[in-house]
Amino acid sequence: MTTRPCRITGCPRNAAPHYRMCHTHRCRQWRFGNPHQKHATPDPIAIDTAVRDRRPPAGMTPKERAAAGVQLTNLGLPASEIARIFAVTPRTVTRWRAASRATQTA
Structure with a gap:
């Protein structure tokens, strides 16, 4: 070898x-x-569309889904509903929220 x-x-x-x-x-x-x-930057149009329609457009990146999930959290939706919309687990939504809080305080 x-x-x-x-x-x-x-x-x-x-x-x-x-x-x-x-x-x-x-x-x-x-x-x-x-x-x-x-690394691609998240598309704000795709994020806004997902928040407005309560369903993700085709081809959303993981960062875009996380940003849309945080925006839906700010609108008062529970983690289980956001998880259903994006086809992830509620634990993933909780991680998105925690990451968002960590970047806001830093």
């Missing part, structure tokens, strides 16, 4: 078997995502 260097610039380790990067960088990418990947 041949060894290859890790594809991350400046990493002195060898790549893990059957992968192009070392174990450390594979774990970091799995946990935190690819730092070089462009």
